[in-house]
Amino acid sequence: MDATRVVLRAGADHTVADCLLATRSLAGLSIDDLAERADRGEIVDAEGQAVRLDDPARMNASVYLYRDLPDEPPIPFDLTILYADDDIVVVDKPHFLATMPRGRHVTQTALVRLRRELGTDLVSPAHRLDRLTAGVLLFTLRPEVRARYQALFAERRVSKQYRALAPVRDDLATTVTVADRIEKTAGDLRARVVPGEVNAISDITLIEQTAAGGIYDLRPHTGRTHQLRMHMAQLGVGIVGDPLYPEIRPDLAERPDHGDFTQPLRLVAHSLAFDDPLSGERREFVSGLPVVE
Template identity: 65%
Template sequence: MGRRRRSSPLPPRHGVDATRVVLRTTDELLIDALRRAPALSDLDEAGLLARFAAREIVDLSGSPLDPSTPTTPGAPVYLYRDLPVEVAIPFDLPVLHADDDIIVVDKPHFLATMPRGVHVVETALVRLRREFGTDLISPAHRLDRLTAGVLLFTRRPQARRDYQALFADRLVQKEYRAAAPVRTDLRLPADVENRILKDSGDLRARVVDGEVNARSRVELLDASSDATAGLAEYRLTPHTGRTHQLRLHMAGLGIPIDGDPLYPEVRAELAARPDSGDFTRPLRLVAHRLEFDDPLTGRRRVFCSTRSVLSEDEVSEDGV
């Protein structure tokens, strides 16, 4: 596992963690550096000064900073941002299991795992922190915002490392379900192996030459098609965890997952729908099953989603 980032010196507020900004400039006043930070584009000078006055802009040790403090390149600064105005995600977040160590949910499509960019409150993490009344909840792994299904969170810091290690060390057996077209000339099951890279800032991953780092098994599970869309159900088993791996592998086989706005080509209109409150075209990909040996109890754990990729149980025409 990579080096673990130190926890924020500011506690979460309303279920949302404080923002961490790493300064990159030198010979500049802190107030000027923060005004130009892309992550704080929603804050004006008055908003920043108010936070300085409230002693809510602090360094890694939690010591309040002054707006005239000279910047130190590479030093993190922490502060609270105003919560953005977000499009409400009109779907429930069912809890499949909860105990003293973990919470397992059946995440709906369109709901992000944790705050990122414009999605802050409308995320599974913030919903759970508010529902359970504790800011100690943390995701053990992630699902893409457009992907639904089984998602595991830890409930206390003492358990976090053990459960996160399960996913980092690939000790969790995962099974996904997807709805996609049928190709009569495609022999299945098929094992797909290639090398996938994704550059920071690029929406899409891509297949490149080189050592294999992405492996998936694709099986046709239900050949009877969806009456409305001509789709069949597939079982997808990832043996690695590259970003967009299953979506890219399905598109490479000529059977792209229904509702995918990125593969095999970008469909900007489809990608923009959720942000305008249109949830009628979900990506029909569900994390159907997680199975693992519990690192704390040794028990075999199996959690399954109740969502079907061939139904439209999460379709909303007006976003309410």
């Protein structure tokens, strides 16, 4: 796991300790906890030099330290490697496993699992999937190629297909395009549609009807937070197992925290396709995870 980077937002007469104690990602650390780390030389600046807690804080300076690992229920699903070469590794991420450490999810993440399995800290995600979403996820293995693969996603040069299970709406057998503006603010569990220039576009098609519901092909043209989940809910066909859309369901959201993984969000990143930025070769990777079990 990488060290936590804290950018100091200093006011007049603030110390490094003041800024660290006010940092949300370090919530739970007391001044005594920080003092112990500082005494061991474990709080350092960008040059790796030890930082004193009573030093004046410099605006926008960075300091680094490691957080204690939280207690996490183990995610009882494998992280399957679909493809690997010298530059990239592509995995089939299971439901409930976060892409990378954040908040309460640290060791139970795809990034930490891969680093442990491959024995290298150079593994880095080229993009992300929500913790509740399963499917194809691409990581880079060398720092010198990381930016090239990340640019594929940032510049929307990757074709993505998702599969979702939701109630049947027969008229969606003909593709419907949903286009609106989605924004998500820190501290708000849900994203929301707001007036303004369109920044979220999805094509949605009912492709199969089963006893469990309809299987939908979802093709996002943009990558806003919770975009597909919101767009499905807006069409009146909220994805099965969604704890946030169309309404918040605390009972469902809390199940994984108690070790209950029986009701996943039925959304799978089914495939990724792109022209490789190094070789120019066309690549396509397909998930083996079913949307209906």
